[in-house]
Amino acid sequence: MxxxxxxxxxxxxxxxxxxxxxxxxxxxxxxxxxxxxxxxxxxxxxxxxxxxxxxxxxxxxxxxxxxxxxxxxxxxxxxxxxWRGRVSRIQRLPILIDCSASMAALDKPAGKSRLDAVREKVTEIIDGMLPDQELCLISFGRTARRRTPFTSNKKILLDALSQIEVEDVPSDVEDALRMTQALERTTTFSEVLLLSDGNFPTEADFELSFTLNYQRCEHPGPNFGITSLNARRTPEAMWDIFVRIEGSGDAEGTMTVEVTRDGERVGKESLSIAKGESERIVFRVSGERASSVEVKLTPDGFDSLASDNRALLDLPALRRLWVYAPASLASFRHALKPLAGIRLFPDEDGKTTETDFDLVITDRADEKTLSGRTCLYVGLVPEALSGLVTAGKKGTQVVDWRRNSALLQHVELRDLIVLDDPRSAENVQESDYEELGYEVLVHGTAGPLLLEKREGEKLSYHMLFHTDRSTLPYRVGFPILVSN
Incomplete structure (x- = not known):
């Protein structure tokens, strides 16, 4: 050309x-x-x-x-x-446009949003199209949507561009890239233009067969937002609600945080945040009934993005946690009994009156069918991993562990003695476990010792060695692990 x-x-x-x-x-x-x-x-x-x-x-x-x-x-x-510029030398060009919630950020009070700036840039590209050029517009938020096929009709492209609006969802660029890759099977192109503010993972778990021309949107004005909202039950059958407020690197000022429960205000607090810093505040509400909690942030000055100033959390009615641990796991039952707010099964008479539990801890294969939102399987290798790892008896050591895991927080595993020896098969890498949905939390000398898998709302941990064949129950960190 x-x-x-x-x-x-x-x-x-x-x-x-x-x-x-x-x-x-x-x-x-x-x-x-x-x-x-x-x-x-x-x-x-x-x-x-x-x-x-x-x-x-x-x-x-x-x-x-x-x-x-x-x-x-x-x-x-x-x-x-x-004279053909870089873009105009491309005959077919897919354009990926981010329309997630962060694209609504403004550059100044009553200014234009990031999406408006992207529209202007794409409009310039459409107006400068050559007769032999074709564009395809794809927008993406949580999911990707193809707005136009490859076309040189400027009216169709401009009409489709004007219909792209901000969606109040996070962005998933991988879905857009997969759609583009599928599009390449029927149409030839060598480059893709990505217009976004960059609020997505920097790496995709698949290879791209085309060149990705990523153009990041300009930085908006100062922004404050709610970045974390969670609740933790207390021994007094209450909920502690933790709210974290953060500001962008150039944001500083005062604001008000208000918490309502089923429309009734239960707390209000004023705070001041310096540039690049964050604040965490705690509110306590009753857990006697199920309720919906709303947290609203109101900055006193200009805030470039309003969608992150409101967060919702549904809280169930509090009751004692139902925990199942068989008599064969005496060390776990001994660590569970002092914990407040739990009901342990089987009871002292060996009876189990429930079938659904909040937590299931077992070392018996026939109890894998027990229903639990969180499960810990001790000394059992998942059937899906039978070809990747085998359980030996030669002993092993802990090489490393994920200290930021919710299960292993404040748990020290250095110098742990393990008589079992889980070993990965030849040429098996950590990525092979990840492809099956498992994350390695504890690494041994020859294979994983502890795995985590999340399926929807169910969270399961797989301890590939038995705690009775280790020094873990005798360490200070064991009760902490059980509490976690």
Whole structure:
């Protein structure tokens, strides 16, 4: 593809106008012949005769030169020349447009949003399209949506662009990239333009077969927002609600945080945040009934994004947690009994009156069918991993563990003695476990010792060694692990 071209090359026929222009110059002299006595004009007459003679070199004439240059420029303008930029040299270009909640951020009070800035940029690309170019518009928030097929129709593209609105959801760029990759199977293109503010993971778990031209939106104005909202039950059958407020790097000011429960205000607090800092505040509400909690943030000054100033949390009615641990796991039952707010099954008579539990801890394969929102399987290898890991008896050591895991917070595993020896099969990598949905929390010398898997609302932990064949129950961290 040539970098230089013309929109209307057919207008080149206007170059034939040069012929009559030169011809008129040849024929412009029509002087009558007169006999005179002076010789002054002889040289001029000889020169004019030479000019009017075909195929003879005519004298330089500034006026004719200017006329020819002007005519050539007019012909070139009629042919509409262009110089292809980087984008215009691409024949087919998919454009991915982020329309998640963060794209509503404003650059100043009553200013334009990030999405408005993206619309302006894409509009410029559409207006500058060449006749042989085609664009495809894809918007994405939580999911991707193809707005247009590949087309060179500017009206269709502009209409589709105007219909893209901000969605109050997080962005998932992977869904958009997968859609684009599927599009490549039917249409050929080599580059994709991504317009976003960058609030998504920096790495995708699949390879791209095209070049990704990522253009990040400009930084908006200062922003305050609720970045974390969670609740923790207390021994007094109450809920402690933890709210974290953060500001962007250039944001500082005062604000008010208000908490309502089923529409009734239960707390209000004013706070001040410096640039790049955050604040955590705690509110306590009763857990006697199920309720919906709303937290609302009201900055005193300009806030570029309003969608992160409100958060909701549904709280169930508090009751004692139902925990199942068989008699064979005496160490776990011993650590569970002192904990407040739990009901332990089986009871002292060995009876179990329930079938659904909040927590199931077991080392028996026949009890894997017990229903629990959180499960810890001790000394059992999941069937899905039977080809990846085997349980040996030669002993192993802890190499590393995820200290930020909710299960292992404040649990020290250094110098732990383990008599079992879970071993990964030959050439098995950590990524092989991750492909099946398992995350390795504790690494041994030859394989994983503890795995985590989340399926919807169910969270399961798989301890590939038995605690009775280790020194874990005798360590200070064991009751902490059980409490976690």
């Amino acid at each position: 040539s970098w230089f071209g013309f929109y209307a090359p057919s207008m080149a026929w206007l170059a034939f106008l040069i012929v009559p222009l030169v011809l008129f110059y040849f024929l412009k002299l029509k002087r009558p012949r007169l006999t005179i006595t002076s010789l002054v004009l002889w040289q001029q007459v000889i020169n004019d005769s030479r000019v009017n003679s075909p195929f003879q070199r005519f004298k330089r004439n500034l006026l004719l030169l200017l006329q020819l240059i002007l005519l050539i420029l007019l012909i070139a303008a009629a042919m509409q020349p262009f």
